Amino acid sequence: MTEKQTQAQIPLKQFYNPEDIISLDYETQLNSPGRYPFARGRQADLYGASGWIQRELSGEGDPVRSNEQIRYLISKGQMGIDVIGDSPSMAMLDPDHSLAANAVGTQGVSLCCLDDYRELYKGIPLDSISVSSSLPPIFALAGLYLAAKEEGVSPLKLRGSVLQTPFYAEDCGYAMQMPFNLRLRLALDSMEFCAREMPKFHSFVEDTYFFSEAGLNVVEEMALGFVEIRHLVREMIKRGVDIDSFAPRIAILVNCGMDFFEEIAKIRAARRLFARMMKEEFGAKDPRSLAVVITCHTSGLSLTAQQPFNNIVRGAVQTLGLVLAGVQAIEVSAFDEAYRTPSKESHLVGLRTQQVIHLETGVAKVTDPLGGSYFIETLTNEIESRIWGMVHDIEAKGDPAELSYEGWFRRFFQDAMERYGKQINEGRLLKVGANIHQIPDEEDTMLKEFTEKKFEPCWDRIEKIRLYKKGRNQKKNKEVLQKIHQAAKQPKASLIEPVLAAFADGATMGEIAGVMRLAYDYPYDPHGVLEPPI
Amino acid sequence: MKNSRVLIGILGLDQHEVGAVAVARMLRDAGMEVVYTGRFNLPAMIVQTALQEDVDVIGLSVHSWEHIYYLPELLALLEKRQAAIPLIVGGSIITKADEAGLKKMGIAAVFGPSATRQGIIDSVTALSGEYRGLWKKHG
Numbered sequence: 001m002t003e004k005q006t007q008a009q010i011p012l013k014q015f016y017n018p019e020d021i022i023s024l025d026y027e028t029q030l031n032s033p034g035r036y037p038f039a040r041g042r043q044a045d046l047y048g049a050s051g052w053i054q055r056e057l058s059g060e061g062d063p064v065r066s067n068e069q070i071r072y073l074i075s076k077g078q079m080g081i082d083v084i085g086d087s088p089s090m091a092m093l094d095p096d097h098s099l100a101a102n103a104v105g106t107q108g109v110s111l112c113c114l115d116d117y118r119e120l121y122k123g124i125p126l127d128s129i130s131v132s133s134s135l136p137p138i139f140a141l142a143g144l145y146l147a148a149k150e151e152g153v154s155p156l157k158l159r160g161s162v163l164q165t166p167f168y169a170e171d172c173g174y175a176m177q178m179p180f181n182l183r184l185r186l187a188l189d190s191m192e193f194c195a196r197e198m199p200k201f202h203s204f205v206e207d208t209y210f211f212s213e214a215g216l217n218v219v220e221e222m223a224l225g226f227v228e229i230r231h232l233v234r235e236m237i238k239r240g241v242d243i244d245s246f247a248p249r250i251a252i253l254v255n256c257g258m259d260f261f262e263e264i265a266k267i268r269a270a271r272r273l274f275a276r277m278m279k280e281e282f283g284a285k286d287p288r289s290l291a292v293v294i295t296c297h298t299s300g301l302s303l304t305a306q307q308p309f310n311n312i313v314r315g316a317v318q319t320l321g322l323v324l325a326g327v328q329a330i331e332v333s334a335f336d337e338a339y340r341t342p343s344k345e346s347h348l349v350g351l352r353t354q355q356v357i358h359l360e361t362g363v364a365k366v367t368d369p370l371g372g373s374y375f376i377e378t379l380t381n382e383i384e385s386r387i388w389g390m391v392h393d394i395e396a397k398g399d400p401a402e403l404s405y406e407g408w409f410r411r412f413f414q415d416a417m418e419r420y421g422k423q424i425n426e427g428r429l430l431k432v433g434a435n436i437h438q439i440p441d442e443e444d445t446m447l448k449e450f451t452e453k454k455f456e457p458c459w460d461r462i463e464k465i466r467l468y469k470k471g472r473n474q475k476k477n478k479e480v481l482q483k484i485h486q487a488a489k490q491p492k493a494s495l496i497e498p499v500l501a502a503f504a505d506g507a508t509m510g511e512i513a514g515v516m517r518l519a520y521d522y523p524y525d526p527h528g529v530l531e532p533p534i
Numbered sequence: 535m536k537n538s539r540v541l542i543g544i545l546g547l548d549q550h551e552v553g554a555v556a557v558a559r560m561l562r563d564a565g566m567e568v569v570y571t572g573r574f575n576l577p578a579m580i581v582q583t584a585l586q587e588d589v590d591v592i593g594l595s596v597h598s599w600e601h602i603y604y605l606p607e608l609l610a611l612l613e614k615r616q617a618a619i620p621l622i623v624g625g626s627i628i629t630k631a632d633e634a635g636l637k638k639m640g641i642a643a644v645f646g647p648s649a650t651r652q653g654i655i656d657s658v659t660a661l662s663g664e665y666r667g668l669w670k671k672h673g
Contacts, residue, residue: 088547102604103546172551173550301552305647338647414555418555421553421559441648
C-alpha cells in the first residue's frame with residue numbers, strides 16, 4: 001500500500017494526537033484571532049454581520065456590456081467588483097492592433113483608454129463598493145483614479161485592489177513584453193503613489209493564483225509568492241518609504257484547489273509567515289502591517305470540461321474550505337470555465353454558492369473553527385516550514401531579475417505544467433469525470449448547453465478605437481507620450497503622474513506601454529507591426 | 535524510420551500554455567522532434583515555420599475562440615503554398631459541435647478534453663507517416 005500524502009506530497013498519518021502538537025506554543029504560534037501572529041485570522045470578529053466580500057470575476061465585450069454585467073451581479077448580491085481584461089488588454093495592446101483582431105472582448109473586457117473606464121464604472125457607487133481588477137495594474141489604477149475623481153469621489157475613499165505581477169507575468173499567462181526592471185518599477189511607483197493618494201486601496205495584491213495555475217502545489221505557490229513580496233518590500237524600503245505606510249495595503253490573492261485541509265493550512269501558514277516576516281525581518285510596527293488580507297479565486301485548473309456539473313460541487317467545497325480558513329474575499333471559478341468566458345448562469349451559481357454557505361450553514365459564525373485541531377495545526381506547521389525553506393532556497397540562487405532573465409522561473413513553470421499533465425494522464429491526480437468515473441460523451445449532456453454558446457469578438461470596437469485615435473489632437477498626444485518617455489528614461493522619476501496625465505489627455509494603453517518599452521530599449525510594439533508615435 | 539517532426543504552437547493572443555507545453559514534452563518523450571513556437575503566432579508565421587522546419591504535422595493548442603477565425607486562414611495559406619501538412623487541433627475548450635465543425639473545415643485530427651496520451655501520439659505518428667508517404671510520392 002502506498003503511503004497517504006497530500007497533493008504537495010506531504011506524508012499523512014492515519015490520525016493525529018495531542019503528541020503531534022505537543023511543542024506548539026499557543027501564545028507565540030497561534031494566539032487568538034486578530035492577534036499576532038494572526039495564524040487564526042486577521043480579526044477576532046472575522047465575518048461580522050456581512051461576511052466576506054462575495055464577488056465573481058467578470059468582464060466581457062466592450063465597457064458598456066461589462067458595466068451591465070457588473071450591475072447585474074450587484075443586483076444579485078455581489079459585494080465587490082473584480083473585472084478582468086480581454087487578452088489584448090492583458091498584453092497591453094489596443095484593440096486596433098492586428099494581433100488583437102480576433103480576441104477583442106472575448107475573454108474579458110476590452111479597455112484601452114480613460115473613456116473606457118468611464119463607461120465601465122458608470123453609475124457604480126465607487127465610494128462604497130470595493131473595486132478590484134485583474135488588469136495591467138498601472139492602467140487599472142489610472143482608470144479608476146481618474147474616473148472616480150470625475151464622479152466627485154475622492155481617491156482617499158477608494159477601496160479595492162490591483163494585482164502586481166512583475167516577477168512572473170511574462171512567463172506564465174500575462175506576457176506584456178516589458179523588461180523586468182520596468183515591471184518592477186511600475187509596481188513600486190504604484191505602491192508609493194497609493195500610499196499617499198489612495199490609502200485605503202490595496203495597491204499590491206500578490207497574485208499567486210495565475211502562476212499556480214501552471215500546476216504548482218501549495219508550497220510552490222506560496223514560496224514563489226513570498227519571494228516576490230519580499231523583493232518588492234525590500235525595494236520599497238530602499239526607496240526610503242516607511243514600511244507602515246504601504247504594508248497594510250499588501251494583500252495576497254491565492255488559488256484554492258481540491259485538497260481541502262492542505263488549502264486551509266496553506267492560508268493559515270501564509271498569514272503567520274507574513275506577520276513574522278513583517279515584524280521580525282522588516283520591522284513593521286502597525287498591527288495592520290502584520291495582518292495580511294487574503295482573498296481567493298478558486299482553481300480553474302481543478303475544474304473539468306467533462307461533466308461540468310461536477311464543477312459546481314468543486315466550487316462549493318473550495319468555498320467552504322476558504323471560509324473555514326478565514327479569507328477576506330472569494331470568487332468561485334465558473335462551472336463552464338473549462339469551455340468559455342463565464343456565462344451569466346455560471347456567475348449566478350458562483351454567487352449563490354457563496355450565499356448558501358454564508359447564510360445557511362452557519363460556518364462563518366465562529367472565527368477559525370478548526371483552530372487547535374491536531375491535524376490542522378500539524379499540517380499548518382509543516383506547510384509553513386516547507387514554504388519558508390523553499391523561499392530561502394530560491395533567494396539563495398541570486399538576484400531574481402537575473403533568474404527571470406535567464407529563464408529560471410519559466411523553466412520552473414514549464415516543468416510544473418508537464419508534471420501536472422503527467423499526474424492527470426497517469427491517474428495519480430484523480431478528477432471525477434475526467435480520468436475516473438467517466439461517462440460516454442452522448443450521456444454527458446447536463447449543463448453542456450452553456451458550453452456551446454459562443455459570442456463574437458467586438459469587431460465594431462476596433463473601428464471605434466481607430467476613429468477615436470484619429471479624432472484626437474495628434475500633436476498634443478505626441479507631447480504627453482514624449483513626457484512619459486522622458487520620465488521613463490530617468491530611473492528616479494515616478495511614472496504614475498505622467499501616465500495619469502497622458503491617460504487623462506486621451507492617450508491609450510498601447511501607446512503608453514509602447515513608449516515606456518522604448519525608453520528601456522525594447523521595441524515599441526513587441527509584435528513588430530506598429531510604428532512608434534514619437 | 536525517421537522520427538516524426540511536429541510543430542506545436544498557439545495562435546493569436548491566447549496565453550494559456552499548460553496544454554501546449556505538456557503536449558510538446560509528451561511528444562518529445564515519445565521520441566519525436568518538436569518545434570515549439572510558443573505563444574503569439576499568426577497563421578502566416580505558423581506556415582512559414584512549418585515549411586522552414588520541414589515538419590510532418592502542425593499541432594495547435596487552442597484555449598480561446600480565436601482559432602475559429604485563424605484556422606480557415608491557416609488552411610488557405612497551406613493550400614496556397616501547396617503544402618498538405620496535416621493540422622491537429624487540441625484543447626479542453628473544444629466541444630463536440632466544435633469538433634465536427636473543425637473536421638469539416640479540413641483539420642486532420644481534433645483532440646478535446648477527453649484526449650489520451652496514447653491517442654495523441656498514435657494520431658501524430660499516423661498522420662506524419664501519411665504525410666511523408668505523400669511527400670515521397672510527389673517528390
